[in-house]
Amino acid sequence: MAWRDGKASGKRLLLFMASIILGIAAVVSIQSFSQNLEENIGLQSKALMGADFLIDSNQPANERVVQIIDSLGGSDAMEVKFASMAAFSKDNASKFVQVRGVEGGFPFYGELETEPKEAASTYQQKEGALVDATVMLQFGLQPGDSVTLGTTKFPIIGSLITAPGSTGISASVAPPIMVPYKFMEASGLLEKGSRVTYAYYFKNTEADLTALDEIVDPLLDAENADMDTHTATSERLGRRYNNVGRFLNLVAFIALLLGCVGIASSVHIYIKEKLRAVAVLKCMGASRKQTFLIFLIQIAGMGLIGGIIGTGVGLLLQQSFPLILQEFLPFEVVIGTSYQAIAVGLLLGVFMSVLFALSPLINTWYVSPLQVLRVQENVGARSRPAQIGVLIAIVVFVFLFAYWLLNNLGYAAGFVLGIAFTFAVLGGIALLFMRLVKRYFPKSWSFSARQSLLNLFRPNNQTAVLILAIGIGTFLISTLYFTKDFLLAKATMESSAQTPNIILFDVQSHQKEAVAQTIAPRGLPILDNIPIITMRIQKIKDRSVNELRLDSTGTMRRWVLNHEFRVTYRDSLMASEKLVAGEWEPKVAAKRPVPISISENVAEDAQVVLGDTLQFNVQGMLMETVVASIRQIDWGRMQMNFNIVFPSGVLEKAPQFHVLSTNAPDKATSASLQQELVQKFPNVSVLDLRQVLELVEGILDKISWVISFMAFFSIITGIIVLIGSVRNSKYQRIRESVLLRTLGAKSGQILKITALEYLYLGVLGSGIGILLSLVGSQLLAFFVFDTAFVPSWVPFLVVLPGITLLVLAIGLSNSRSVLQSPPLQVLRKEGR
Structure with a gap:
């Protein structure tokens, strides 16, 4: 019976099936790509590092670190990395780069891909440089x-x-240049205070990396060094990309939920038309279970077919992801078949x-044989307890699936509440709109205008479902535009001449006057001259950092114990800072301990409050300090x-x-100033913030494109839901349109x-979606990004009219059979 009835209603069930295909395709493509990405990271973890493990530090290995390295059999290669300026003889050009001075056979896994190919193995012998291909x-x-x-100078x-x-x-900001390590000291670039990383690489396939990390890493922490294994690196990298994957999974899941709304809508109308047939079957002796299973098998079969097609589309779709995301990945992703995603x-x-069809399906259970004789029987009251049970099951499933995607109870609950709130608002406004139209019906309008409003609250009108579908898709797209705009606004520099756009790093104390005199004759201002001192924390509240590292019960963040802080001194707050606790101490003479101001994140991670003491090791000299104030910092400001x-x-x-800054018009x-500074002061690094901002905007554009691509699934699913709802509602209104034509309507x-x-x-669906996105984006800006929110005009000028015209086109295209055929022909066609 399920097969026979399904064949008779094939066209209508196809739309039901289509509403789930795109949602499944979105989920499968993201799931499959995420799993492939995780597997690639695991397989290529050695190639990503170039070794089995490494020991790194911000200073050359001291005696104790050398002993540890020797106990491990000695390093097989070493490297020093730092940012600097590179000057090219051709056209006297200069560029901010990352210098990598290498000694030994690094890398031991993976390869240096160079052009010509042999340059990778000969650059050290030839005492030359490998320069980034883009540069x-x-x-x-x-x-x-x-x-x-x-x-x-290197060839x-x-x-x-x-x-x-x-x-x-990172290579986009500071492209790499590899040179032999032996020239680093002579280059004059390893000045005091320069941010330098020394790395010692090991190749040891027999080592138990987990046990080694547990034993050696605490010993290195005490010497301001660190051990990193290729497995730990791949885990960190995996977590970083997993967060992006989880976010995209949620966007895909929203598309799937939207498709499920279409399922519930389509099945509701479909089953309502079948209630009389169900009553006839029961008159002939069919049981409740039999009549219920007829339509349950239909729905499950359509869901299975939709799942198979959607899975196939998703697996094909993931093939394009490496092309989209390759710029963000440090390796080439090999796509394989993910059986879990399938x-x-x-x-x-x-x-x-x-699950989403159960609510209308339950009505078949409560239909009595007397329905054949009665014009209408209300089964809603009897089925209400079961309907409530289905609703609870849907909410529980959405929560569990969100928890599986996010692996965080709080985030999963927030996601469910956010979806429920958005759906409730859209549905509530739709119902309110219908009631307002009905109550304040404009009787003085023309016949066509009045009839179009009547259609919005006629039986089986589907107004709420259509507004829901249109609103959710519009909400996603508009939120994307609003969020992208205020993120770019946070990164965009003001065009004021007093806003720095050239930053000079690693200026030594004896150079600052000469550097300033190089800038001033060009008519450029010296906007900042910031002194920077490097130091580490020695004690926190009378407990040494070594003692705190060994405390396995402690909850203090370990980065605070191992970090080399770069601090400054001044007598006033800056525009990006706000005092949240304590009093600002501008100057101090003989006062001990020294009053300092710390940021909120350091106070939280170091678990200190006002009045707590910190002892710093200032390059060999111990200094006692006390927390006098805590500041809130806007890290997003340039x-x-x-x-x-x-x-x-x-x-x-x-x-x-020192760090100096100026503004080049x-x-x-900017290029001329950089060339002169590189020639006079080779150790000084010059960062052009305009280039950084162009990179940031480019990255945000690519990320927003990816999000738009996923939101596209929600929009397309919404369109399919719309088509399905229109097609299904057409069967309800066909007689109405035919009667209008019979009565003389043109x-x-x-x-x-x-x-x-x-x-x-x-207009109503897209307008509500945009207004909801305004509220959501305002909350994101305030609570998450802590920035001012200035709405974009794109959703109002492009999204709203675009979605409205799309809805209009779909609605008109589905009315062609009524408009282009005689009434009798239409009735015969629809009655088959």
């Missing part, structure tokens, strides 16, 4: 040209295409179809911010370096009625 293209460089790093042996340890995004797609197709600030009168004579002035009048009805639905 080579940017400046028109060829092997045989030269690059100057500090005071040392360019080849272009560097890929190398372990250089990710796509199983999830098939099970979701069946389970969610049945200026130098510090976790720890000392008052004036304490650190002026400590070894220090155009690219030509095709133009029916067309106008249909157009106005869907115009109302499009």
Whole structure:
């Protein structure tokens, strides 16, 4: 019976099936790609690091670290990494780069991909440089040209295409240049205070990396060094990309939920038409169970077919993801078949179809044989307890699935509440709108206008479902635009001449006057001259950091114990800072301990409050301090911010370096200034913030494209739900339209009625979606990003009219059979 009835209603059930295919495709594609990504990271973890494990530090290995390295059999290679300026002999160009001075056979896994290929193995012997391939293209460089790093000139042996340890995004800010390590000291770039990383690489396939990490890492922590294994690196990288995958999974899940709304809507109308047939079957002796299973098997079958098609589409779709996301990945992703994603797609197709169809299906259980004789029988009261049970089951399933995706109870609950709130608001406004139209019906309007409004609250009108589908899709797209805009606004510099756009790092104390005199004659202002001193925490509240590291019961964040802080001193707060506790101490003379100001995140992670003491090791000298104030810092502002600030009168004579900033009005002035600074002060690094902002905007554009791509599934699913609802509602209103034509209504009048009805639905659904996204984006800006929110006009000028026209086009296209055929022909066609 399920098969026979399904064949007779094939076209209508196809739309029901279509409403779940895209949702399944979205979930399967993201699930499959995430699993492939995780497997690739695991398989390529050694190639990502280039070794089995490494020991790194911000200073050359001291005696104790050397002993630990020797006890492990000695390092097989070493490297020093730091940011610097590179000067190219061709056109006197300069570039902010990451210098990598290598000694030994690094990498031991993976490869240095260079052009020509042999340059990877000969650059150390030839005492030359491998320059990032993008930089080579940017400046028109060829092997045989030269690059100057500090005071040392290197011949360019080849272009560097890929190398372990250089990710796509970091390489965009500071492209890598690899040179032999032995020239680093002579280059004059390893000045005091420069941010330098020394890495010692080990190749040992027999080592138990977990046990080694547990034993050696605490010993290295005490010496301000660290051990990193390739497995730990891959786990961190996996967690980073898993967060992105989880977010995209939620977007895909919303598309699936939207499809399920379409399922419930389609099945509701479909089953309502079948209630009389169910009553006939019961008159002939069919049991409740039999009549219920006839339609349950239909729905489950459609869900299975939809799941199979959606899974296939999802597996094909994931093939495009590496092309979209490759720039964010430090390796090439090999796509394989994910059996887990296939199983999830098939099970979701069946389970969610049945779950969301249960509510209307339950009505078949309570239909009595007397329904054949009665014009109408209300089964709602008898089925209400079962309906409530189904609703609870749906909420529980959504929560459990969200928890499976996010692995966090709080986030899963927040997601469910957010979805429930959005659906409730959209549904509530739709019902309120229908009641208002009914109560304040404009009787003076023309016949076509009145009839279009009547259609919004006629029986089986589907107004609520259509507004829900349109509103959710619009909400996703609009939130994307609003969020992207205020994220870009946070990163965008003001065009004021007093806003720094050129930052000079690692300026030594004896150089600051000369650097300032190089800038001033060009008519450029010195906006900042910030002294920076490096130090580490020695004690927290009279407990040494070594003691705290060994305390297995402690909850203090370990980064505080191991971090080398770069601090400054000044007598006032900056624009990006706000005092949240204590009093600001501008100056100090002989006061001991020294009053300092710390950021909120350091106070929280170090578990200190006002009045607690901290002892710092200032490059060998111990200094007692007390927390006098706690600051809230806007880290998103393009200026130098510090976790720890000392008052004036304490650190002026400590070894220090400086950061200077200025404002160059155009690219030509900036390039000219950088060239002169690199020639005069090779150790000084110059960062052009305009280039960084272009990179940030490019990254945000790509991320927003990915999110738009996923939101596209919600929009398309909404359109399919819309088509399905319109098609299903057409069967309810076909006689009405035919009667209107029989009574003399012209095709133009029916067309106008249909157009106005869907115009109302499009404007109302997309308008509510945009207003909800305004509220949601405002909350995101305030609570998550702590920034001002200025709405974009794109959703109002593009999304709202675009979605409205789309709804209108779909509504009119589904009315063609009524408009283009004689009434009798339509009735015969629909009665088959």
